[in-house]
Amino acid sequence: MKERLVLVGNGMAGMRAIEELLKISSDIYDIAVFGAEPHGNYNRIMLSPVLTGEKKFPDIMLNDIAWYAENGITLHAGKEVERIERGSRKVVARDGTSANYDRLLLATGSVPFIIPVPGKDLPGVVTFRDINDVEAMLGAAHHHKRAVVIGGGLLGLEAANGLLRQGMDVTVVHLLDTLMERQLDRAAADLLKAALEERGLRFLMQVQTEAILGDARVRAVRFRDGTEIAADLVVMAVGIRPNIALAKSAGLYCERGVVVSDTMQTYDPRIYALGECVQHRGQTYGLVAPLFEQAKVCANHLAELGFARYTGSMSSTKLKVTGIDLFSAGDFQSAEGCEEIVLKDAGRGVYKKVVLKNNRICGAVMYGDTLDGSWYFQLMRDSTDVANLREKLLFGQAHLGDAGHGNIRSRVASMLDSTEICGCNGVCKGAIVKAIGDKKLFTLDEVRAHTKASSSCGSCTGLVEALLASTLGGDYSMTPKKRPMCTCTDHAHDEIRSAILDLEMKSIRAVMDRLEWKSPDGCNKCRPALNFYLLTAWPGEYVDDNQARFINERAHANIQRDGSYSVVPRIWGGETTPAQLKAIAEIAEKYRVPTVHITGGQRIDLLGVVKENLPAMWGDLSAAGFVSGHAYGKAIRTVKTCVGRNWCRFGTQDSTAVGIDLEKMAWGAWMPHKVKLAVSGCPRNCAEATIKDFGVVCVDSGYELHIGGNGGVKVRVTDFLCGVKTPHEVLEYCAAFLQCYREEAHYLERTAPWVERVGLAYVRQRVVEDESGRKILAARFRYSQQFAQVDPWAERAKGVDRHEFIPLKRVG
Amino acid sequence: MNTIKKVMQIADDWTEIGALDEIPRQGARVVKCASGDIAVFRTLNDEVFALRDCCPHQGGPLSQGMVHGREVTCPLHDWKIHLDTGIAVAPDEGCAARYPVRVKSGRVFLSLTAQVAGTSTSP
Ligand code: SRM
Ligand SMILES: Cc1cc2nc3c(=O)[nH]c(=O)nc-3n(C[C@H](O)[C@H](O)[C@H](O)COP(=O)(O)OP(=O)(O)OC[C@H]3O[C@@H](n4cnc5c(N)ncnc54)[C@H](O)[C@@H]3O)c2cc1C
Ligand code: SF4
Ligand code: FES
Numbered sequence: 037m038k039e040r041l042v043l044v045g046n047g048m049a050g051m052r053a054i055e056e057l058l059k060i061s062s063d064i065y066d067i068a069v070f071g072a073e074p075h076g077n078y079n080r081i082m083l084s085p086v087l088t089g090e091k092k093f094p095d096i097m098l099n100d101i102a103w104y105a106e107n108g109i110t111l112h113a114g115k116e117v118e119r120i121e122r123g124s125r126k127v128v129a130r131d132g133t134s135a136n137y138d139r140l141l142l143a144t145g146s147v148p149f150i151i152p153v154p155g156k157d158l159p160g161v162v163t164f165r166d167i168n169d170v171e172a173m174l175g176a177a178h179h180h181k182r183a184v185v186i187g188g189g190l191l192g193l194e195a196a197n198g199l200l201r202q203g204m205d206v207t208v209v210h211l212l213d214t215l216m217e218r219q220l221d222r223a224a225a226d227l228l229k230a231a232l233e234e235r236g237l238r239f240l241m242q243v244q245t246e247a248i249l250g251d252a253r254v255r256a257v258r259f260r261d262g263t264e265i266a267a268d269l270v271v272m273a274v275g276i277r278p279n280i281a282l283a284k285s286a287g288l289y290c291e292r293g294v295v296v297s298d299t300m301q302t303y304d305p306r307i308y309a310l311g312e313c314v315q316h317r318g319q320t321y322g323l324v325a326p327l328f329e330q331a332k333v334c335a336n337h338l339a340e341l342g343f344a345r346y347t348g349s350m351s352s353t354k355l356k357v358t359g360i361d362l363f364s365a366g367d368f369q370s371a372e373g374c375e376e377i378v379l380k381d382a383g384r385g386v387y388k389k390v391v392l393k394n395n396r397i398c399g400a401v402m403y404g405d406t407l408d409g410s411w412y413f414q415l416m417r418d419s420t421d422v423a424n425l426r427e428k429l430l431f432g433q434a435h436l437g438d439a440g441h442g443n444i445r446s447r448v449a450s451m452l453d454s455t456e457i458c459g460c461n462g463v464c465k466g467a468i469v470k471a472i473g474d475k476k477l478f479t480l481d482e483v484r485a486h487t488k489a490s491s492s493c494g495s496c497t498g499l500v501e502a503l504l505a506s507t508l509g510g511d512y513s514m515t516p517k518k519r520p521m522c523t524c525t526d527h528a529h530d531e532i533r534s535a536i537l538d539l540e541m542k543s544i545r546a547v548m549d550r551l552e553w554k555s556p557d558g559c560n561k562c563r564p565a566l567n568f569y570l571l572t573a574w575p576g577e578y579v580d581d582n583q584a585r586f587i588n589e590r591a592h593a594n595i596q597r598d599g600s601y602s603v604v605p606r607i608w609g610g611e612t613t614p615a616q617l618k619a620i621a622e623i624a625e626k627y628r629v630p631t632v633h634i635t636g637g638q639r640i641d642l643l644g645v646v647k648e649n650l651p652a653m654w655g656d657l658s659a660a661g662f663v664s665g666h667a668y669g670k671a672i673r674t675v676k677t678c679v680g681r682n683w684c685r686f687g688t689q690d691s692t693a694v695g696i697d698l699e700k701m702a703w704g705a706w707m708p709h710k711v712k713l714a715v716s717g718c719p720r721n722c723a724e725a726t727i728k729d730f731g732v733v734c735v736d737s738g739y740e741l742h743i744g745g746n747g748g749v750k751v752r753v754t755d756f757l758c759g760v761k762t763p764h765e766v767l768e769y770c771a772a773f774l775q776c777y778r779e780e781a782h783y784l785e786r787t788a789p790w791v792e793r794v795g796l797a798y799v800r801q802r803v804v805e806d807e808s809g810r811k812i813l814a815a816r817f818r819y820s821q822q823f824a825q826v827d828p829w830a831e832r833a834k835g836v837d838r839h840e841f842i843p844l845k846r847v848g
Numbered sequence: 849m850n851t852i853k854k855v856m857q858i859a860d861d862w863t864e865i866g867a868l869d870e871i872p873r874q875g876a877r878v879v880k881c882a883s884g885d886i887a888v889f890r891t892l893n894d895e896v897f898a899l900r901d902c903c904p905h906q907g908g909p910l911s912q913g914m915v916h917g918r919e920v921t922c923p924l925h926d927w928k929i930h931l932d933t934g935i936a937v938a939p940d941e942g943c944a945a946r947y948p949v950r951v952k953s954g955r956v957f958l959s960l961t962a963q964v965a966g967t968s969t970s971p
Contacts, residue, residue: 559914560921560926583915588923597906599909839870839872843877844871844878848882
């Protein structure tokens with residue numbers, strides 16, 4: 037017999053957990069759902085548009101009654117569970133209906149708080165929580181004129197706006213002197229109040245309700261100061277409390293909410309809980325995005341996968357009042373140790389405040405121009421060090437000096453339709469906006485698929501996201517969900533990396549099976565990433581999967597636009613000899629190489645080689661002492677050096693030798709992205725070490741180490757890591773840095789964005805301050821190099837992967 | 849497999865091109881013909897498909913792409929092409945000519961008569 041799973045609470049969190057569970061494994065449980073409301077599951081968020089009249093109830097159904105039957109789920113709609121008998125593992129509803137469970141899921145949501153004043157139970161006094169309340173309000177709007185909304189928070193203002201749109205006279209009364217004090221600071225709240233007043237709402241601030249008056253129906257509201265205000269409808273929207281009555285009566289441990297662990301279990305391990313009713317690590321949540329994250333974790337455990345953990349969420353809010361732009365996230369009241377950056381432009385009705393702590397964003401409030409909300413939120417969630425962005429932070433993402441997009445300086449909203457957003461694929465703003473509208477696109481991936489924008493180098497991703505945000509508008513909660521690795525999975529890079537280690541998964545197949553991949557064998561995005569993660573996690577053990585590599589890495593040469601390939605032999609530290617040059621010259625002639633080019637990386641590129649000739653040509657190169665330069669790989673590329681102390685009158689150290697030693701140590705390592713190194717002999721820096729992933733600048737007293745530079749799409753100067761005394765130390769620090777990066781960065785994340793994401797302080801801590809940690813990292817790098825430093829060209833010249841280079845057959 | 853049956857009737861110029869095992873799973877091999885290269889793909893589940901080795905976008909060699917599911921991603925600019933029809937995965941538009949293939953006792957046979965996906969066979 038199947039195990040029985042019972043859900044109490046047919047709402048947004050509980051049903052999301054069931055849907056997530058069905059996605060993973062649809063047949064391990066017999067599922068029964070109890071819901072106090074006599075409906076299927078609807079989108080509670082959308083009650084506001086139902087109240088304004090923009091939507092009707094059927095539009096907001098998520099799972100209608102038929103859905104439950106179609107999915108083999110027993111729905112007890114309109115049955116409120118009264119008690120849980122934990123001994124016999126049974127729940128019993130008010131009408132006597134009961135169900136036994138092997139696992140129980142509690143998602144009872146919240147109850148609106150009712151201020152305990154006389155008259156609170158009078159007809160005409162409602163809360164704003166479910167469709168019943170909305171129908172009551174709509175009914176009242178039909179027959180009556182005057183509404184009073186108690187509470188100037190998010191819900192109160194949405195209710196007030198709805199009633200106003202239904203033609204009522206609406207007064208909002210609020211205990212404090214600022215609206216939405218949990219989300220806004222005074223400056224933003226004042227702007228909001230003025231805008232709402234302009235639309236016709238009235239406000240009574242700093243008043244305390246003392247009684248609701250009336251006989252057969254509400255007639256007026258009286259305040260502590262003795263004043264009264266006439267009312268035919270009173271909406272109480274003063275807050276919500278986690279609905280823990282049922283859990284408490286069953287003896288489950290509760291504080292403000294039902295206390296759950298990181299696996300969403302209550303103190304009774306058979307009973308899971310999620311949604312607004314729970315308290316996790318001291319926090320309760322009142323927005324759907326965190327609840328949806330909880331639902332994923334819950335489903336992961338119910339499906340007996342058992343690796344997901346919920347560690348808390350950050351959430352952001354917007355107000356769903358058409359025409360009002362407001363964004364709030366995190367901790368925006370500056371506490372001790374915090375700094376505020378503020379921009380206020382009363383003329384434009386724009387206010388922005390970003391709160392920083394240790395150079396990381398910990399909160400933001402925006403009014404009037406919320407375009408960069410998602411950007412701040414991302415920076416906040418990733419805990420990005422913003423020290424370098426600080427000056428321009430408030431002017432928004434579009435104002436960052438971006439070498440790749442020098443012409444796009446203004447906000448996307450004010451861009452012309454003909455402005456090119458994606459330079460790689462030549463896609464303009466107008467085309468993207470049109471596609472979003474016509475094809476109903478909601479996600480970055482969809483925009484990428486339909487327009488190609490942001491699908492190549494990705495440097496315009498932020499702009500495309502901003503366009504999505506400004507075009508879609510709408511919903512006030514931005515999902516703070518981690519970005520999934522690709523459309524084949526819901527998991528983010530970091531989750532996958534840690535699952536590979538935790539669950540000791542050692543093949544791509546195992547990862548795809550265990551983590552429930554949505555496609556049979558992945559795609560061109562996830563397969564290379566998984567191959568790399570596995571290779572890094574299990575050096576010497578994991579067998580590289582050639583079919584999971586992009587052609588360049590599979591063929592160990594760069595494919596060219598005409599289908600031919602280029603060959604770049606390694607030239608250690610950029611130093612060569614006449615004999616080497618002769619050998620290259622002869623080989624180039626022998627294979628009739630059409631173009632020989634001195635690259636920007638101090639070596640020689642032989643372009644236009646037909647694939648079939650590659651192994652033979654490599655054989656000749658091997659015989660002359662060359663190995664692959666990995667010019668094609670997410671791997672160690674070049675180590676540029678200058679001539680240094682041996683020749684140069686300014687040289688302080690033997691930069692060439694240090695560069696060659698670095699290259700001999702590091703070559704062959706697969707990395708998250710390409711990695712370039714350089715060593716300059718003095719601060720004149722002729723090897724351009726300060727725009728490399730790892731750069732060394734020799735000085736009189738030793739060696740300065742620099743990290744995270746990039747000379748490509750978006751030029752970034754390195755951060756200074758530390759100074760060291762000896763070449764031996766240069767090698768050790770470099771090995772540790774490279775290993776830390778390859779073990780922790782996301783696939784296709786170069787060192788520059790990685791350092792920006794994790795922060796220089798973090799890298800310093802790992803590589804400089806923690807001496808024993810550095811030695812361990814360096815040792816791990818060297819260990820894995822044992823298996824990596826095998827010249828792929830020599831192997832292939834001897835016949836490895838022969839099939840890759842010859843046709844299956846010639847016909848005709 | 850309707851399409852394949854239909855194809856077998858029209859194709860009578862089968863050429864044996866080698867063993868199934870010579871084509872890597874989730875990979876491809878090239879058959880060189882006077883009229884141009886043909887890419888022969890083998891999926892994870894050992895299905896075999898053949899397309900003209902020429903991406904409808906800018907002629908990239910599809911044989912060098914990554915095979916996933918019943919699609920191949922072109923190595924040049926990441927277009928995705930349906931292996932069974934040769935048609936580009938929407939929203940891209942275009943089509944690579946398709947060649948009938950069949951596998952018999954581990955040997956692969958190819959017909960050199962191209963089938964251009966018409967509207968009737970498109971999914
Ligand atoms: C050959 C070379 C140009 C040249 O003739 O000089 C070159 C050629 C290519 N570069 Fe480069 N880059 C070359 C030096 C550079 C440099 C200069 C340097 O290394 O000092 C840079 C800027 C420095 C940097 O990387 O920070 C550079 C920044 C890029 C970028 C942008 C990277 C970025 O993070 O922004 C790409 C695109 C990418 O990797 O996604 C790229 C990509 C490419 C690709 C691989 C494009 C492709 O996918 O086909 C080109 C391959 C051509 C081929 O088949 O060989 N190439 N490329 C240079 C080879 C150096 C070598 O010896 O290995
Ligand atoms: C008007 C309004 C607007 C909102 N707007 C937004 C927004 O824009 N963005 C956002 O992120 N969030 C918004 N929210 C909040 C969001 O709707 C909630 O966070 C979310 O619905 C909570 O999900 P839940 O499953 O925990 O609770 P609910 O969705 O409330 O589900 C709980 C269900 O359990 C039932 N139940 C309770 N006890 C029992 C019992 N003993 N037996 C059987 N059934 C029981 C209840 O009747 C209810 O149906 C809004 C909320 C409201 C009311
Ligand atoms: S800059 Fe680099 S990627 Fe661009 S065309 Fe030149 S070699 Fe190719
Ligand atoms: S040639 Fe195939 S995608 Fe451009």
